[in-house]
Amino acid sequence: MSQSQSLRTLVQSRLLSDVLSPCTSSSNWSILLVDSSSMRTISSCVGMYQLMEERITSVDGIESKRQPMPEMDGIYLVEPESVDLVIKDFENAKKPMYKNVHLFFMTRVSEEGMAKIKAAKNLLKRIKTFSEVNLSFLTPNSHTFHLDLPLTYRPLYLNPPGNTVVGDIAGKLVTVCATMNEYPHVRFDKRSRVARETAQEFHERLNVFMSQNPSWWFHGGQSHTTRSRSTLLLLDRTSDPLTPLLHEFTYEAMLNDLLPLNGDAITYVAPSNSGKSEPKDVLLNESDPLWLELRHSHIADVITSLSNRIREFVSSNGGAALAQNSGSDMSLSEMSAALKELPEYRETLSKLSQHMHLAHRCMDVFGSLNLSEISELEQTLSTGCDSEGKVPKSKVLVDNLIDVLAGNNDRNNSVRLIMIYIISQQGITEDDRKRLFSAAGLDEDEKSIILNLEKLGVTLQQTSVKTKSFTSMFRSKRVKSTGKSDKDSVYAMSSVRRGKDSGGEGKASNSRWGGTAGAETSNSTNPKDLVNRKFTGGRQIVFQIGGVCHSEIRAGYEVMAGNKGGKEVIVGSTSFIKPAEYLEYIKSLS
Structure with a gap:
């Protein structure tokens, strides 16, 4: 075993080398049978092309109705709870579903399950492999x-x-x-x-x-x-x-918070080569090198990096020549459109464009939900200091919080903001709770979500009189005794302002520390x-x-x-x- 193998690689190797390879031969194709749980495990680390290399002709759900394939072997990779479905495939001795059976369970089979298999004579005589593979988990990423x-x-x-x-x-x-x-x-x-x-x-x-x-x-x-x-x-x-509860503005976290991702998949509407808009399905996983590189980067860095790459790509692959032939300077969008007509450049430009589109979608939602102001408050609540490194007065901050809640158009964000206040301050006064609930216009369900924090061990009711200064159990260690902020991290505050032009080259303003988000911040x-x-x-x-x-x-x-x-x-x-x-x-x- 390689010392540098990631967990995802280990699982992939286990499925392909230990489970599938020994059960297939160069002359025969097999069918892989899965239940819903094992299907998710396989999908998280193995692609269909890899299964075909192991001579798997199809992957079928054991819960669904299937046609018998008595000339082919069936490789079952299922949870122990699916043992009854396996047995059902061979109830009819004259019409078995498959020729031979290779039976793999994701976890340990109970004594009751083993007894059922032993009693299923039609199944038992066809079993060529029986093993417990211990793979009852998913590995979406390498670590x-x-x-x-x-x-x-x-x-x-x-x-x-x-x-x-x-x-x-x-x-x-x-x-x-x-x-x-x-x-x-x-x-x-x-x-x-x-x-x-x-x-x-x-x-x-x-x-x-x-x-x-x-x-x-x-x-x-x-x-x-x-x-x-x-x-x-x-x-x-x-x-x-x-x-x-906190808003995070790195690329992957922002996508999962603000856009309708389904696992690692997302569908969005984008212009096609014909000029018409059409749905486009995108997979965001480690098979995409660009996603692998950008996923943990701040959204400002993502937009800047993608914009620069598109511009460099266009310039180095015929964009300059196209502009010259046109008799005038072409904009980035015009050069990109021209390159789309060149088939050899479409795939690369498409990958860059899709990430640029998703990043800008995130920033559109960021603006529409006023997350700049909301996240500023979140940071002050969780660190105990404002954007200048000063500890704010409690009454002033609560009043600001009420103003934000009253003008907020997203109820989930209001609930999150109040919960952040209560958790970070180790409770809330009854008067402040009424004021915050009223300002946010919460219904009973939303109020109950907040009050349920007590069942997670969070103190709801403050038991002592608050001081005039706003304090936090999560006070940032970056705040020095001078009251000045340590600017080691240019993104200590995650709020960003979108650049002016559509290409996104404009640097994002660091509203927490007053700095500028730019290329000097690298992805660690x-x-x-x-x-x-x-x-x-x-x-x-x-x-x-x-x-x-x-x-x-x-x-x-x-x-x-x-x-x-x-x-x-x-x-x-x-x-x-x-x-x-x-x-x-x-x-x-x-």
Whole structure:
């Protein structure tokens, strides 16, 4: 196993080399049978062209009605819960669905499930392969994973200890560690009941797995000392209920917050070569080098970089000649339109244009929702200081907050802003709560979302008299005793103003620190550096129970990129969440 293989590469290799390749031959084609859960696992890391190279003629859902293919082998890759559907395919001995059966389960099959398989004689005699592959999770990115458990919070935070959700999380987490060959040191906040229960359940299940798989090895164990044992840090949302609420203006986070993404797919309307507008489907994943490079960059850098690249591309690929032939200088849009007529340039320009379009779509929403003013308030609330590094007076800031809420046209943003206030200030007075709710015009459902924060351990009612100065439990360490701001990060405040011209070359104003967003700020999470790096030492696995947001995923990459010791950071969760989904999770606590 290569020391530099990412988690996503490991899963891909496991599916192709360990599952599919041994079951196919050069002369026969097979059919891959999946359930909805295993289909999502495969789709997250393997493309159809790769399956065809393994002589897979089609991928069929086991839940759907299918025509029998008795001359072909069937490779089943399913969850144990689908065992009845597998057996049903072979109920009719005279009309079996497939010739031979290669049966792979994503996790451990229960004793009851094994008994059912043993009793299914028509199926049993056709089984050529039987294995538990331990791949009950998704790997959308190279160093991230989630368990495909988009949970409501009710079973996590309202049910008594020992609920089945904790068992589901622990069981799926075992498959992650089994795939990476990790027997980690487990760390958790002892104040978190959910993290403590998950840690205990995970430890027990991993030990059971090891006892049942004596040939399995782990990094740091005997004869495998090239890398030391990993560390698994278990967190849950009660340790940080604030971060998913904040607006983040890096490219990936902004897309997921403001635009209608469905997983890694988005559809938008764009002009075609014929001049007519038509829907265009885009996949935003690591197969796109441009996405890989830009996803963690600030939106201002994205627009500037794309604009410069389009201009350079046009100039170096015939744009100058086209302009010369026209007898006058051509604009960027005119040169781009001319290049679209040249087939050899269409693909490259199309990729640049689609990202430019999406980035500008984000900025359009940014402007329409007045996120510049909203995010300015968010930053002051969460850091405890204003744009000049001064601690504001409490009454002044609350009055400003009320003004913003009264003029805001997006109710979700109002809910988020009030929640940020309550969390950061460790409570709110009854009078201020009434004023904020009234200014925002909240309905009962929206009010209940905010009040449900208490069930995540957030203090709602302030128990002591506030001082005149506005204070915050998240006071920024960048504020020095002089009251001046440390300008080490030009994007300490994420708000940006869009450039003047349509090409987006205008630099974005840094409204928090008064600086200018420009090329001097580089992306510290260079994907090429991470892909080519040979990691040493034990992996650092951070697992967030209750959903991880895209700004936290980005932070994991930044820690890994800035770690000179070569430590590999893996960020995982029950699911990846967007701000709107997070509000729904909290709403479920009612």
